[in-house]
Amino acid sequence: MVQFSPAHLDATFAALSDATRRGVLEQLGRADASITELADKFHMTPTGMKKHVGVLEQAGLVTTQKVGRVRTCKLGLSRLADETAWIEEYRRLWDSRFDALDQIVEELKQRKTLDGRRQTE
Amino acid sequence: MVQFSPAHLDATFAALSDATRRGVLEQLGRADASITELADKFHMTPTGMKKHVGVLEQAGLVTTQKVGRVRTCKLGLSRLADETAWIEEYRRLWDSRFDALDQIVEELKQRKTLDGRRQTE
Numbered sequence: 001m002v003q004f005s006p007a008h009l010d011a012t013f014a015a016l017s018d019a020t021r022r023g024v025l026e027q028l029g030r031a032d033a034s035i036t037e038l039a040d041k042f043h044m045t046p047t048g049m050k051k052h053v054g055v056l057e058q059a060g061l062v063t064t065q066k067v068g069r070v071r072t073c074k075l076g077l078s079r080l081a082d083e084t085a086w087i088e089e090y091r092r093l094w095d096s097r098f099d100a101l102d103q104i105v106e107e108l109k110q111r112k113t114l115d116g117r118r119q120t121e
Numbered sequence: 122m123v124q125f126s127p128a129h130l131d132a133t134f135a136a137l138s139d140a141t142r143r144g145v146l147e148q149l150g151r152a153d154a155s156i157t158e159l160a161d162k163f164h165m166t167p168t169g170m171k172k173h174v175g176v177l178e179q180a181g182l183v184t185t186q187k188v189g190r191v192r193t194c195k196l197g198l199s200r201l202a203d204e205t206a207w208i209e210e211y212r213r214l215w216d217s218r219f220d221a222l223d224q225i226v227e228e229l230k231q232r233k234t235l236d237g238r239r240q241t242e
Contacts, residue, residue: 006140017134019127022207029214079215080208086143087201087208093150094200 005082008060012083015059020044021052025061025075032074035064126203129181133204136180141165142173146182146196153195156185 015021020042027033027041039049053073056062060078064071136142141163148154148162160170174194177183181199185192 006143009143010138010140013134013138016207017131017138019131022127022130025211026214029211029218075215075218079212084205084208084212086137087205090146090150091200091205093147094196097150097196 009082009086011059012061012078012080015055015061016083018052018055021056024049024052024056024073028062028073028075032072035071035073038073130203130207132180133182133199133201136176136182137204139173139176142177145170145173145177145194149183149194149196153193156192156194159194 023042024038027038033041035046035049035053038053039046042049050071053062053064057064057076060076062073063076064073066072144163145159148159154162156167156170156174159174160167163170171192174183174185178185178197181197182201183194184197185194187193
């Protein structure tokens with residue numbers, strides 16, 4: 001496999017492992033929003049939302065900017081490129097593993113058919 | 122966004138958020154292995170490895186089978202299809218967001234050039 005920074009992948013996948021945080025990313029994909037707006041949208045306290053946004057920010061998925069008393073959240077620069085690359089490589093490994101298994105099953109089937117023919121001959 | 126089962130995505134992304142667990146998946150992508158073999162490979166106790174494998178098993182990424190005293194681990198049936206689909210949709214949103222931003226920057230640049238020209242006229 002290509003070498004990716006383990007800590008970076010750990011942080012992103014952990015950030016993505018929560019439905020609210022994924023929802024926040026989808027929301028910010030449509031429009032920037034303040035912590036208060038996100039908290040309202042996801043029916044939680046601003047403090048709870050701030051924690052979720054903090055996790056996303058640490059993973060580079062969100063950036064925030066405070067102007068006066070309002071903290072506005074935007075999508076960060078991470079386009080999940082490394083995460084996509086890791087998953088793609090995994091799927092390639094998975095496919096080759098299961099293709100090999102298919103081949104074995106196919107061979108077993110053919111052997112069974114041959115055995116069946118021999119028995120009826 | 123397409124609706125995915127949130128609990129399922131939570132479990133998979135959490136399973137992927139650890140370098141050892143990703144390493145185990147890469148390893149099983151090459152060959153099946155027992156808990157003991159995996160523990161040796163990743164320099165940890167069999168008990169520690171069993172916990173990691175448990176998390177992967179819960180997420181459908183690994184299956185295990187005990188024959189006698191040996192528990193063999195194989196890749197599970199999950200090909201990370203939903204996870205890939207979620208990330209792909211996120212990247213589409215991200216692209217459209219940043220394309221919109223590019224357009225604004227382009228417009229601001231053109232306006233600045235026009236203003237510059239006006240000032241020199």
